[in-house]
Structure formats: C-alpha cells, structure tokens
Amino acid sequence: MIKIFDTTLRDGEQSPGCSMSFDEKIEVAKQLEKLKVDVIEAGFAAASIGDFNSIREIANQVRNCTVASLARALPADIERAYEAVKGAANPRIHTFIATSDLHMKYKLKMSREAVIQHTQSMVKYAKQFCNDIEFSAEDASRSDPMFLYRVIEEAIKMGATTINIPDTVGYTTPDEFYELISNIRYYVKNADAVTLSVHCHNDLGLAVANSLAAVRAGATQVECTINGIGERAGNAALEEIVMAINTRSGHYNQMTHIDTKEIIKTSHLVSKVTGTRVQHNKAIVGENAFAHESGIHQHGMLANPMTYEIMTPESIGLTTNSLVLGKHSGKHALEDRIKSLGYQLTDAKLNEVFNGFKALADKKKTIYERDIEALIQAKSAFDETAYTLASFVINSGNIITSTCQIGLKREGQIYDSVAHGHGPVDAAFKAIEKIIGTSYELDDYTIQSVTEGEDAQGEAMVKIKVDSETYTGYGLSTDIIEASIKAYLSAINKIIQNSEVEESERKWA
Numbered sequence: 001m002i003k004i005f006d007t008t009l010r011d012g013e014q015s016p017g018c019s020m021s022f023d024e025k026i027e028v029a030k031q032l033e034k035l036k037v038d039v040i041e042a043g044f045a046a047a048s049i050g051d052f053n054s055i056r057e058i059a060n061q062v063r064n065c066t067v068a069s070l071a072r073a074l075p076a077d078i079e080r081a082y083e084a085v086k087g088a089a090n091p092r093i094h095t096f097i098a099t100s101d102l103h104m105k106y107k108l109k110m111s112r113e114a115v116i117q118h119t120q121s122m123v124k125y126a127k128q129f130c131n132d133i134e135f136s137a138e139d140a141s142r143s144d145p146m147f148l149y150r151v152i153e154e155a156i157k158m159g160a161t162t163i164n165i166p167d168t169v170g171y172t173t174p175d176e177f178y179e180l181i182s183n184i185r186y187y188v189k190n191a192d193a194v195t196l197s198v199h200c201h202n203d204l205g206l207a208v209a210n211s212l213a214a215v216r217a218g219a220t221q222v223e224c225t226i227n228g229i230g231e232r233a234g235n236a237a238l239e240e241i242v243m244a245i246n247t248r249s250g251h252y253n254q255m256t257h258i259d260t261k262e263i264i265k266t267s268h269l270v271s272k273v274t275g276t277r278v279q280h281n282k283a284i285v286g287e288n289a290f291a292h293e294s295g296i297h298q299h300g301m302l303a304n305p306m307t308y309e310i311m312t313p314e315s316i317g318l319t320t321n322s323l324v325l326g327k328h329s330g331k332h333a334l335e336d337r338i339k340s341l342g343y344q345l346t347d348a349k350l351n352e353v354f355n356g357f358k359a360l361a362d363k364k365k366t367i368y369e370r371d372i373e374a375l376i377q378a379k380s381a382f383d384e385t386a387y388t389l390a391s392f393v394i395n396s397g398n399i400i401t402s403t404c405q406i407g408l409k410r411e412g413q414i415y416d417s418v419a420h421g422h423g424p425v426d427a428a429f430k431a432i433e434k435i436i437g438t439s440y441e442l443d444d445y446t447i448q449s450v451t452e453g454e455d456a457q458g459e460a461m462v463k464i465k466v467d468s469e470t471y472t473g474y475g476l477s478t479d480i481i482e483a484s485i486k487a488y489l490s491a492i493n494k495i496i497q498n499s500e501v502e503e504s505e506r507k508w509a
Helices: 022-035 049-061 075-085 101-108 112-127 145-157 174-187 207-217 238-247 260-274 295-303 331-340 347-361 369-377 424-436 480-508
Strands: 003-006 039-044 066-072 091-098 133-138 162-167 195-200 221-224 388-395 402-410 413-421 441-449 458-466 469-477
Touching (some): 003 195, 003 238, 022 039, 022 049, 039 049, 049 066, 066 075, 075 091, 075 112, 101 112, 112 133, 112 145, 133 145, 145 162, 162 207, 162 221, 174 207, 195 207, 207 221, 221 238, 260 369, 260 469, 331 347, 331 369, 388 424, 388 480, 402 424, 413 424, 441 480, 458 480
Parallel strands (some): 091 133, 133 162, 162 195
Antiparallel strands (some): 402 413, 441 458
C-alpha cells in the first residue's frame, strides 16, 4: 500500500500567488480528508502565527489523517511544530536538513560530520515530543550517495519513522531515482523498518515519472500536491500519481487509500481558493482530459469507450449526465442531486445554495452540475463586517469613457461612489477603491464561463498584491461585470480580515 502525503497546504501554498486564507486552508484540509489522503502536511508552524493557527485548527478538526508540520532541524522549530499538531489524532513532526555538498557549503556552512551530528541530535530531540517523526534529507538527489546513506542510518537510529528522499530542485531522472531508492533499501541498515518516502519537484517535467519510478523501486510514501502546484514548476501531481497506480495496477503492484471519485472536486476547490487555473490539457483533471473532437476518436468512443479512454470520467468524480433543473424545481430535488455529487451541506448552507439556484434559474434555461458546484464553492467566508455588493450601474462603449456607479454595503450602511476607467471592469474596481479609501495593485485577473451556452455563469478570479502578500478573490454571476466586482470585493475582504487579525495579534503580543 502506497501512502499519499499531501503537501498542498505547505509546499503547494509556497507557489507564487497561491496563498490561502485561514478558512480556505480548513476547507481544503477537510476535502483532503474526504479524498482519504494518508498525511496532510498542514504548513510550516514556525513560519508565521497565521501558519501556526491554521495547522493547529486543522489538527483539531481532521481526525482521519495524520497531520504534519514542517520544521527546520532547530529546537525552536521542532517545539513550534509539536505545539501546532499535538491536538491531532495522529500528529507528525517533519524535520529536515540538507545533505548535498552544495547546500552544506553555501547554505548551511557545515561539514559532513557536523550535519550527521545535527541530524542525530535534532531527530532525538523531536522524538521526545512525538512518536511519528519524518526526516528529510534536503537535495538528496544531488547528494553523495554514501554520505546520504550514513545520514539516513543515523536518523533511523534516533527514532525517525519515515525517511523522505527529496528531489528538491527537480534534477534527477526516472532511471537515476529508481537506482537511488533501490540502493537506499539495499545499503541502509533498517531501511525496511521505516516508511521510505519521496518528494519530487517538476523543474524538468519529471516529478510524476520520478515518483512512480521510486514506487517501483520500493518507496512506500509519495509526497505530492493537488493539481501539481508548488514552488517554481510545481510538485508531483497527486491525481496523476494515484490514477497511474490505479490504472496500471498490474505494472506497479500497488494501490492507495485514495477515494478517486473525490479527485475532480478537490481539484476544483484548490483551483478556486488559489486562483490558479488548471490548464485545459492537464492530465486527469484538465477540461480536455475526457474530451474527444477527432472524428476517428468519436467513432471509436461510440463503439467502445475503451478505444480512446484508459479510465472512466466517473472514476475521478465526473459524470456524463447534465443536471437539468429549472426554476420550478424544489429544494428536495436540488438536495438529492447535491448529495449524488458527494456534498454534505448544513441546512443553512443548503438554503444559501437553493436561493442562489432559484436566482440562477431565472437567468438561464439549463442548469448543469458544474453550475451547482460553482454555487456551493462560491460561499462567502466573511461575516457581516465585510463589504458586499449592493448595486452597480455601468455606462460603457467605444465612443465614451467607461463609468461605474457602485454601492457597497457594510455593517448595514450603504456607501456609494462613481469612477471612470479604461473599460467597465477598471471603472468598477476604481469605484470600489474610492469607497475603501485605498488603491491596490492588481496582480492578475481572469474570467471564464462555468458551462457552455450564451447564458452561462461567469467565474471571475482576481489577485491583489499588498507588499509581498497576494490575496485571491472569487466571484460568480451570469453577468461577467458583477462576477468581476464580487471577485475584487472577495480579495479586498481578505485583506481587511487579515489586517484585523494582525492588529489583534499585536495587541495580544
């Protein structure tokens, strides 16, 4: 059985522009639990108070997965990691130190013997807090193998229960990585007594291939992220690894605990909260992954789907049926379909989605499952102190300057403003900024249709940069200007919420 270690909330969030709010991290963690990953690496506790708080909350709420926190091989980091995960049903401390000559010389400025001694002392130190200790040899794929074996042996002696071999900069190849993992199992004493893990980056586009080569060589845990997000070119994609093992089970002679029918839902959620769209031709979860346009392919598919599909759309949670509901459909019909899609909503959330559904049914003829999923995922993460859209009027054309009159509601009060801009969206954003009293740097803005048809909902995402932080906003409407306004407000509300949290922390400090 291959353990799936998901690091979307830690390594994935380190991808530029992929930061998540506290509430979004909890939402993603709960979905990862439904996906049945074995380990959730919830963050880096020593990095910030925000990371610490989200890890602690995930540890307290998630009961069916191991919850891990990353920690440098430093006493303060290890203590902080344990404080964050100690409430978990299965807590893990994940500590690391670099083992390549390049990293030891220029980053650590430590000798080989010093690294071995530090590994011994820090793994032993972590072991007094927690039984489940993972040790990573950073830049393992560029380390001297004989030295790497010595470091791993000492970590095992000191109590490490999982040894992770990272390809930190995505440098290795499948053949090389297969050989490295095979040799670790052969040369390292007691290697078979621990979980042997791999963590591959995608700088050369080989992260999944390297991870699967390691599985064939005897690795028993794979570290990966949803949609392959992560630093630089990203990490190994969870969905690709899992479906490769499932689809080619005879080749790998392995299986995972993953509930594959939760894959597409998890992919959509991570895409929404990070504002990072999945490329259309992305394996497994891309929009075109199960699309067939070629006449020859279509003919074969009609005769037998296996001619051009090696897995079924249903196996990852997609369905070929449209959700045909209209404005005369009742709450029970909607609730039944929501349950068939795998969602369990509270009564309050169901009422919210039903109200959105009825409003949508007045605007478009056919409502698809993706529309319903978008309504479910578009829930507000903010309380009544947040800004909400009350009204807007747009005047725009190719012979006039675009103007937006907008009204925002906060704490029962309506605030109005008018602004000009280079197009209706720009005018709307400037009108919002007049009300807020602050101008923001728009880092990214995208909009696309949720489904086909001229009456489709528009799904807008914006990214606002404040200092070094990026805030993602999401908006949904059949009117693309309204969707854009809602997305901008969503990001601004996150900025306000974050500043209020930081101010509260300063007062308590």
